[in-house]
Amino acid sequence: MAGLHKSDFANPVINWIDTRLPVFTMMQKEYGVFPTPRNFNYFWNFGALAMVNLVIMIATGIFLAMNYQPNTELAFASVQHIMRDVNFGWLLRYVHQNGASMFFIVTYVHIARGLYYGSYKSPRELLWIFGVVILLLMMATAFMGYVLPWGQMSYWGATVITNLFSAFPWIGPKIVTLLWGGFSVDQPTLNRFFSLHYLLPFVLVAVIFLHIAALHITGSNNPLGIDVKTPQDTLPFHPYYTIKDSVGICVYLIVFAILVFFAPNYLGDPNNFIEANPLVTPADIVPEWYFLPFYAILRSVPDKLLGVCLMFGSILVLFVLPWLDTSPVRSARFRPIYRLFFPLLIISVVVLGMCGAHKPEGIWVTLSRLGTFYYFFHFLVLLPVLGKLEKPLPLPESISQAVLGGRGGGPLPSGAAAKPMEKA
């Protein structure tokens, strides 16, 4: 339907633009007055934090790329050049390097929030699927970015991860040669990883746009997991959640700054201070911390193909999670048994992470097998069965009743309760 938009903005310049391209109206609708459940806790900050993190990564990355050389002869030295010679290069690089860790911390909390409060359930299945795509893209981007400094861990990480594909029968070795562009990880590999590492964040931006577009169709889930029924259940996004997100961003930036300024290499691996040597593998080869649980799953199985399948499967299972969980109740607050098992899932992932950091010997083999078993048991057995057996607690009638009920019905500050009603 063509035709000019009838803009309500008083400012003539904004009005003129908005009439022709109603972006201001859209922002006002989606981020100004957007009706948002009134009962968010701080776990609902992490989506916004991830957005901020992505912007930081793209900004620092673009400026790092101005000084980086994707060439096996020059890459390692060019990173040292950034660290020593480029003005504030050390800052850009440490922010980018630790920003990857912060990104995964924030995203893992965001995912755990979704798992606990049932954010993946109907009608948010597609929203969740976009989220899993985002996770996969993040992992690919992080992996290829880690190869770029061309240290020992970069090189051997690239070798090991690309060799995962060799597990597939018959076509496996052909895929690996294709990924490498040669017969080992070398110049063509580094060059294409740089190209893709620059590309994928912008693909991420596009998928995140879809993730948020889908979110704004279904509306946000909330800690009670019940639907918004009346305008009394919501608050306008601005200023209530812009402010709440800002508080979270401040805390997040403090943690980020501590990491960058006081422990910039805490999460890194000392082996990556040694330039890549295709003839010598480091004694301990471990991925970055955010990949450790998956690495542990890979190593817990003595069979090469099965290990690779389980590792990929541990992410792919998330795609079908909305249909594996048969319980109609979203929030774990009202699922007394699921609530007991949820910490076990978190513990199994943390234990798997610890296993991934240790050599697969003795107790760590047993623990990683137990962790792998529980991880898949949780998704493939527990969630389908529990939904049928568990008796959920009674759900509150509405968000506003649950939020305001405990207060004894006293008078409310005008901004908190009266406003949304007026809006409706």
Added chain:
Amino acid sequence: MADTHGAAVSGHGPGGEVTKRDMIKLVATAGAAIGVGALAWPFIDSMNPSADVLALSSVETDLKPIAEGSGITVVWQGKPIFVRNRTPAEIKEAQAVQLSQLIDRTDGLDKQRVKAGHEQWIVLIGICTHLGCVPLGNKPSDPRGEYGGWFCPCHGSQYDTSGRVRHGPAPLNLPVPPYAFTSDTKIKIG
């Protein structure tokens, strides 16, 4: 839209008077703007010359091989530097020029453009002050223009044997880089 500018959201009181919340909003927005502005500086500064580029700030040049009447081009900070051994006739011609004959009169006297006692040597940054081309004229066989110095092939600017612009469109004389004689036959540029 309009209703979002109501009392509770905008913070203005019912009569539109300025409230404490206006102050809080202003301080918060200003704080965020200053923070983002401060963060922008490391990004911008990272595009300035890095330490290794600055370290290449001087070069030594041997003057012995340069025959009278010709010049050479050396690279300093990525720029062409003309070093020319002038003939006595060229020196005399350069010294005879009056300020009133020049387009750009700053440092226009020949003695301001050479080192005392080394009048035969002229050292110039060889970039046309019009649009950045490298003028011709180091080799005696090059076109040197009417004034016997340098001729820019891009837009026809002409420089004399002291590197002063004598014919436009270039507006300024060729600049003299900082340099010093380390011996009678050696200079250090930068």
